Amino acid sequence: MELHELTLEQARELLDRREVSAKELAQAFLDRIQATEPQVRAYLTVTPESALRQAEAADQALSAGRSGPLTGIPCGIKDVFCTKDLTTTAGSRILENFVPPFDATAVARLKRAGAVVLGKQNMDEFAMGSSTENSAFGPSHNPWDLKAIPGGSSGGSAASTAAGSCLFSIGTDTGGSIRQPASHCGVVGLKPTYGRVSRFGMIAFASSLDQAGPFCRTVAGAAQVLQAMAGHDPADSTSSPLPVPDYGQALKRGVKGLKLGVPKEYFVSGMDPEVEGATREAIKVLQGLGASTVEISLPHTEYALAVYYIIAPAECSSNLARFDGVKYGLSVRQEQADLMDMYLDTRSQGFGEEVVRRVMLGTYALSAGYYDAYYGKAGQVRTLIKEDFLAAFQEVDAIVSPVAPTAAFELGQKADDPLQMYLSDVLTLSVNLAGLPGMSLPSGFSPQGRPIGLQIIGPHFAEETVLAVGHAFQQATDHHAKRPAL
Numbered sequence: 001m002e003l004h005e006l007t008l009e010q011a012r013e014l015l016d017r018r019e020v021s022a023k024e025l026a027q028a029f030l031d032r033i034q035a036t037e038p039q040v041r042a043y044l045t046v047t048p049e050s051a052l053r054q055a056e057a058a059d060q061a062l063s064a065g066r067s068g069p070l071t072g073i074p075c076g077i078k079d080v081f082c083t084k085d086l087t088t089t090a091g092s093r094i095l096e097n098f099v100p101p102f103d104a105t106a107v108a109r110l111k112r113a114g115a116v117v118l119g120k121q122n123m124d125e126f127a128m129g130s131s132t133e134n135s136a137f138g139p140s141h142n143p144w145d146l147k148a149i150p151g152g153s154s155g156g157s158a159a160s161t162a163a164g165s166c167l168f169s170i171g172t173d174t175g176g177s178i179r180q181p182a183s184h185c186g187v188v189g190l191k192p193t194y195g196r197v198s199r200f201g202m203i204a205f206a207s208s209l210d211q212a213g214p215f216c217r218t219v220a221g222a223a224q225v226l227q228a229m230a231g232h233d234p235a236d237s238t239s240s241p242l243p244v245p246d247y248g249q250a251l252k253r254g255v256k257g258l259k260l261g262v263p264k265e266y267f268v269s270g271m272d273p274e275v276e277g278a279t280r281e282a283i284k285v286l287q288g289l290g291a292s293t294v295e296i297s298l299p300h301t302e303y304a305l306a307v308y309y310i311i312a313p314a315e316c317s318s319n320l321a322r323f324d325g326v327k328y329g330l331s332v333r334q335e336q337a338d339l340m341d342m343y344l345d346t347r348s349q350g351f352g353e354e355v356v357r358r359v360m361l362g363t364y365a366l367s368a369g370y371y372d373a374y375y376g377k378a379g380q381v382r383t384l385i386k387e388d389f390l391a392a393f394q395e396v397d398a399i400v401s402p403v404a405p406t407a408a409f410e411l412g413q414k415a416d417d418p419l420q421m422y423l424s425d426v427l428t429l430s431v432n433l434a435g436l437p438g439m440s441l442p443s444g445f446s447p448q449g450r451p452i453g454l455q456i457i458g459p460h461f462a463e464e465t466v467l468a469v470g471h472a473f474q475q476a477t478d479h480h481a482k483r484p485a486l
């Protein structure tokens with residue numbers, strides 16, 4: 001087995017037994033990046049020198065017996081997280097040359113835990129999209145089928161984890177951007193409860209929905225990464241003060257005696273039969289492991305897409321107002337132009353089409369005279385969606401469903417049809433509106449050999465249950481052990 005084929009847990013063991021050094025491991029992943037990037041294009045920036053320096057520090061910590069669960073583990077970071085002295089673009093021309101003076105809290109915590117950062121990963125511009133085709137720097141490709149999208153917006157992070165060009169990565173999920181690409185690339189992707197991980201230093205899309213989380217090939221690995229990232233941060237007032245449980249311990253719980261809900265609204269028309277089939281099979285596996293299942297109803301599901309596409313654009317129009325050519329990134333200053341020209345020129349040259357569409361939608365929804373009818377009303381329906389889940393969790397411990405209605409589609413197939421693109425997230429965005437934890441994990445393949453994902457949704461701050469169900473599933477199946485032929 002080659003080093004880039006290891007799981008995070010296997011790499012941990014080899015590092016701890018000093019059978020491989022952190023430097024060798026980092027070099028193996030840098031080589032793998034070189035070998036796979038021409039096809040996959042998962043990275044926007046690769047940082048070999050600093051990666052090898054961090055790996056040397058990790059080797060010293062290991063020799064001194066000062067190591068932690070992530071010491072020496074090579075990872076990638078979605079380019080939406082600020083990284084000190086390292087370009088952070090959010091996939092946008094407007095931030096093409098932006099070099100933050102500080103690390104996002106999530107990144108700082110990974111570094112503190114000893115992780116080795118290999119580089120920054122591709123994404124849809126400002127995390128708006130489901131395919132990475134909205135990246136200003138060109139799309140990433142699905143390692144299972146290079147003609148297919150890797151999903152989005154964290155497509156680079158998912159594709160890299162699947163391609164073995166990092167051992168884990170971190171992304172963000174506002175309406176599905178961790179779970180949907182994880183599903184399409186056949187890896188684990190976990191969106192924690194809103195507030196579980198600090199948003200400080202994450203370039204904001206929709207602040208009431210954004211949350212950061214890990215990609216990894218195994219649930220056990222994702223648990224270790226979440227452990228390092230989670231917890232209160234004084235720099236983010238929405239981060240929760242609740243103590244962070246021992247997620248490694250939680251994996252041992254299994255599913256015996258758990259009651260799982262299967263929402264009838266999540267088997268939508270237009271869903272590929274193989275997605276439904278893989279989900280039903282996965283449910284049987286969980287039943288075989290001792291879980292009971294019951295059909296449940298989340299009656300306001302049909303409104304989630306409409307509510308999301310008011311709330312997310314509204315918040316984005318406000319968050320993106322800061323990119324005006326004055327302080328951050330691109331600044332287009334024509335001679336004899338006034339301030340308004342500078343704003344207009346900078347924003348029209350710096351933002352791509354989808355971002356402009358969202359800013360316009362959001363500005364409209366927030367404008368005087370329309371605010372109550374749109375943003376206000378959407379907030380009320382959002383509460384109903386959340387209450388559906390709270391009622392369901394009176395009865396069940398977790399919810400299982402498909403992640404996306406289809407396996408990965410072709411690059412270009414939906415690029416000119418925003419509504420079709422938005423529909424990729426119908427099964428994930430309710431979880432963000434309700435602020436719940438949700439995970440995608442590999443549950444099968446389409447006849448074309450493209451991965452299919454299973455979604456596990458838990459009550460607020462019940463990441464332990466989500467991880468326990470996912471780990472039990474991976475112990476009993478081998479979908480996650482398959483690798484793309486690259």
Ligand code: GLN
Nearest residue numbers: 127128129174175176177
């Ligand atoms: N695809 C959804 C959107 O474009 C979700 C994106 C995300 O989660 N960041 O808004």
